[in-house]
Amino acid sequence: MSIEKRLSDLGITLPDASAPAANYVPFVQVGNTLYVSGQISRTDDALILGVLGDDMSVEDGAAAARTCGLQLLAQVKAACGGDINRLKRVVKLTGFVNSTKEFTDQPKVINGCSDFLVEALGDAGRHARSAVSAGALPLGVAVEIEGIFEIS
Template sequence: MSNPVETRLSEMGITLPEANAPAANYVPFVKVGDTLYVSGQISMKDGKMITGKVGADLSVDEGAAAARTCALSLLSQVKAACGGDLSKLKRVVKLTGFVNSTPEFGDQPKVINGASDFLVEALGDIGRHARSAVSAGALPFGVAVEIEGIFQIAE
């Protein structure tokens, strides 16, 4: 049986990164019934952190690209939580996005759109979600973006 999520990612030329282990005293995800809570995923590309402040070091477009990498990592954690079977993903419920930005920067929603747009493109209607996009004066390791997510999965 084919997996529509994996098929779509393949058509988009996307290979999910390995699910990262936690960097401190927490777990990468928690399942409660059919709800999956995924810990914050930081902006990384090719194993390197994407760092800097949006509005100073990075443009909105660069921030959105960083947010997209967070969405890839979120899907990697969902896949790990589902025993490697992304077909168990029923819906993206909510994202909370944190943007490392300058005090005067006000386009956090445009930055987090990098994750939201990717999830809708990759998953279709099940990728549509509620969302918060907030500024942070600093994020762990100086990363540009961190996003946590809530997902509905098959039990």
């Protein structure tokens, strides 16, 4: 089954890939490897702000991480000239969680993105991963995730 069809069957519409907010590019392709810059937690309407361990629950953080997964796939689609079916697999994610010093459930938060990618891509969505705490993230967002992908 194509990725586009699977996303459609799941009722998922990818957002438009966002433009970079500073002096960097949203992705770099080296051979068949695609490096996607960090994607922040946001919906079409607003940034998802918060600090895990303070004003945001693990469940809300996981939902924020899921939006990062949508943004990552949108960037992959843009990098592939609009053909998301060129995506072969997710190789690695690095997830940053805006959290208090005492908060230790960063992996549960980043699971929101990981679970989404496996749901959307099946085995091609399984990946290596890091989930780390950050004392602050750009614009006060709850989560930022960068990714490495294999494409054809």
